[in-house]
Amino acid sequence: MTPLVQKATSATKWSALDVFMRQGVQFVVTVILARILVPEDFGIIAVLTLFIGVATVFADCGLGSALVQRQNTTHTDESTVFFFNIGMGAVCGALLCMAAPWIASFFDQPLLQYLSYAMALNLFVGTFGSIHTTLLNKEMNFQTTTKVGGVSSVLAGAVAIYMASQGYGVWSLVGHTVVSGIVTVVLLWVVHPWRPGLSFSSASLRSLFRFGGYEMVSTLLDVFVTNLYAILIGKMYSVRDVGLFARARNTQLVPVTMMLSIVQRVAYSTFSSVSDDKARLVRGLRQAQAVAMFVNLPIMVGVIVLAEPLVLILFGEQWLPCVPMLQVLGLGGVLWPLSILNLNVLRAQGHSGLRLRIEVIKKVVAISLTVAASYYGIMAIAWAQVVISVCTYYANTHYTKVLLAYSGCCQLRDLSMNFVAVVPMATAVYLMADVMHTMPVIEILVAGTLGFGIYLLTCRFLCAELLNQSLVLTGVRTNPVQT
Known part of the structure; x- marks a missing residue:
């Protein structure tokens, strides 16, 4: 077995454990919530998914994929992407808040306005851990992501189930997303040694965006098509x-x-x-x-x-x-x-x-x-x-x-x-x-x-x-x- 296959095999094992812990726990939580909540609750969140997905893509701009694809990156590259993502996260979150009343009116669901505010905050918080996640994936260090994903999934699931059992309805689904995002970011900063430097390179950003820009548009199209059904069914x-x-x-x-x-x-x-x-x-x-x-x-x-x-x-x-x-x-x-x-x-x-x-x-x-x-x-x-x-x-x-x-x-x-x-x-x-x-x-x-x-x-x-x-x-x- 070649070194590359050995590395891939080891990474596959830890990636599998990470996915099963994170998505497995999330699926169990979803099963429990589905028996407490009603289809309308999940439908409201599904309608909002397209807008959150589009905002998330613009916040990243494909730069995370560009860092993974580039075999040799500098700390300046990483710091540049980090600060750019935070800035874009703030802008996209603000735009989502501004669009919230229109979203609620379009689907005749007043609750969507306040749900949009909560999800916009979660979007901004998530940008603080984007570089850590990118570097872990590039290093194929899925052992760390396994631990982070497991803890965040369990805590978020517990909060969501408690909220649902107390009658919070669709807000329990929002609570799950927000808690998961916050815990994940905190743990990533604790377990990963990377810290941003006080540097920002426009040249580095332009260089990465040559690849990341195409990735952003491709991902944006994918998010739109993937969630188009919710818009059509919700409206019609x-x-x-x-x-x-x-x-x-x-x-x-x-x-x-x-x-x-x-x-x-x-x-x-x-x-x-x-x-x-x-x-x-x-x-x-x-x-x-x-x-x-x-x-x-x-x-x-x-x-x-x-x-x-x-x-x-x-x-x-x-x-x-x-x-x-x-x-x-x-x-x-x-x-x-x-x-x-x-x-x-x-x-x-x-x-x-x-x-x-x-x-x-x-x-x-x-x-x-x-x-x-x-x-x-x-x-x-x-x-x-x-x-x-x-x-x-x-x-x-x-x-x-x-x-x-x-x-x-x-x-x-x-x-x-x-x-x-x-x-x-x-x-x-x-x-x-x-x-x-x-x-x-x-x-x-x-x-x-x-x-x-x-x-x-x-x-x-x-x-x-x-x-x-x-x-x-x-x-x-x-x-x-x-x-």
Whole structure:
């Protein structure tokens, strides 16, 4: 095993622990809150997410990604970004406060005005820890982020659950976000030795912005398209429908996001370190995809087939209307990890201009499809996301083909046995769920365990090499893998 693979494997383990602690705790908290609160509460927050996301992107301006991508940075570079982020955070927070009355009026939800004020404050506070987080990711020091994330998630979750149980409603969700942000910033300053210097370089800022500017626009487009559904549903239908759709979407995203957060953080740093060696970059992409799809495929099948008992167990009967949405969105999540990993390859090579070109094209397509679908109902919006996911995959793999001679079709061909291996699992889970008429938890345990066992057995015979790569990179096995 090469030093790079050893570092990536170690980073993957700590990244996994960080993600499972942070997002795992957050998911448990969400499950508890979903049984106390109503869909309308989650819908109001989902509507606000777009505005918070846009403000956050402008506060960062893509400079964090630029620091990670640049292999040699100075303390002046880091201090410049730190002070710039704080200044932009203050400006964006103030603009969000100014827009708060309009947001509340547009959706006819007066409470949105005061929620916007609270989230604007949280945005400003978060900028004080942005450089620390960037440096930890660049160093692949996920052991520290694991500790910080675990503590902040537990404390924020406890506060949110207490507030919800005391009848604070939607404010408990805001409390969770604010407490998590404050605790995270404080702990980052305690555990990481970096401190800003009294220096600010306009030349450094311009240099970093050449890459970060493209990143900012790309991320801005992504945030807008990702949260467009909340604006359309909230305006054309109701905040309750927004809450139901958001619950389906977030439930589908939880396992994928957890898995991809592990792989992506390590992959981007690893890809950046070998960005000048195309052969190693292709091998690294193949191995990252092997890990991602080995995990993602059975999870998405489970979400699609077992959606109803899953929703009943986690959230209760009041959330059952989101089941059909969850099943359709699960189908759209199959190719998502591959899309993101291909985008990371482009970012790691410093081709932010090409990435922006891709983002503009696919976001125009996504916006058009989502807006058109909104006139035909909420389920039409869900199906539009499936079409968008396919278009996004082929758009993201275009320049991988041009720059590395590794096309989207070739990537799917390399993973074809994984797709074949999931068919027996899907069949077994569907038949088992269809014949079982028992408690939802038993249904999921029996059908899920049987299906995953069949999937592992099938992978063992059809795609043993990919299975072995997945186990090596996650540290389960120690067989050498080249990178």
